[in-house]
Amino acid sequence: MLHEYLAWGGSILLLVHAGIHFNAILPWLAVAMLLINVASGLVGKFLLKRSLESLKSIRQVLMDTGLEKEAVDKKLFLDSIMVDAMKQWRTIHLPIAFVFGFFSLLHIITVFIFSK
Ligand code: HEM
Numbered sequence: 001m002l003h004e005y006l007a008w009g010g011s012i013l014l015l016v017h018a019g020i021h022f023n024a025i026l027p028w029l030a031v032a033m034l035l036i037n038v039a040s041g042l043v044g045k046f047l048l049k050r051s052l053e054s055l056k057s058i059r060q061v062l063m064d065t066g067l068e069k070e071a072v073d074k075k076l077f078l079d080s081i082m083v084d085a086m087k088q089w090r091t092i093h094l095p096i097a098f099v100f101g102f103f104s105l106l107h108i109i110t111v112f113i114f115s116k
Contacts, residue, residue: 004041011038026110030103037096044089051083 011034018031055076062072073080 027107030107033100037100040093048086055083
C-alpha cells in the first residue's frame with residue numbers, strides 16, 4: 001500500500017515538475033518511462049485480478065453446461081494464453097522502473113553539470 005501511495009504522490013509531483021514545456025529529450029524520456037511504469041503497475045493490480053476472476057467464472061459456466069474439461073480448455077485457450085501473458089507483468093514492471101530511475105538520474109546529473 002505504501003508503495004502505491006508513494007507511486008501516486010511521486011508521479012503527480014513529477015508531472016507538475018515536468019510542466020508544459022519542451023527543452024530537453026532526456027527528462028521527457030524519464031516521464032514516458034514513469035507513465036509506462038504506472039500503467040504496468042495498474043495492469044498488475046486491477047486487470048490481472050479481474051481477468052483471473054472472469055476466466056474462472058466463465059470456466060465454471062462452461063463446466064455447468066456439461067462440457068468435458070478438454071472442450072472447456074479448448075474454448076478458453078486464447079483467454080488462458082492472454083491471462084498467462086498478463087501474469088508476466090512483474091517481469092516488465094521492474095526493468096521499466098530501473099530505466100525510469102536511470103533516465104531520472106542522468107537528468108539530475110545533467111541539470112547539475114549544465115546549470116549556470
Ligand atoms: C532531484 C531531482 C530533480 C531535479 C533537481 C530536477 C531539476 C530540473 C530542472 C532544473 C529543470 C529545468 C531544466 C530547464 O528548464 O532547462 C527540470 C526540468 C524537467 N524535469 Fe527535472 N529534476 C529532477 C527530477 C526529475 C525527474 C525524476 C523527472 C522525470 C521523471 C524529471 C522530469 C523533468 C522534465 C520532463 C523537465 C522539463 C524538460 C523540458 O523543459 O523539456 N525531473 N528538472
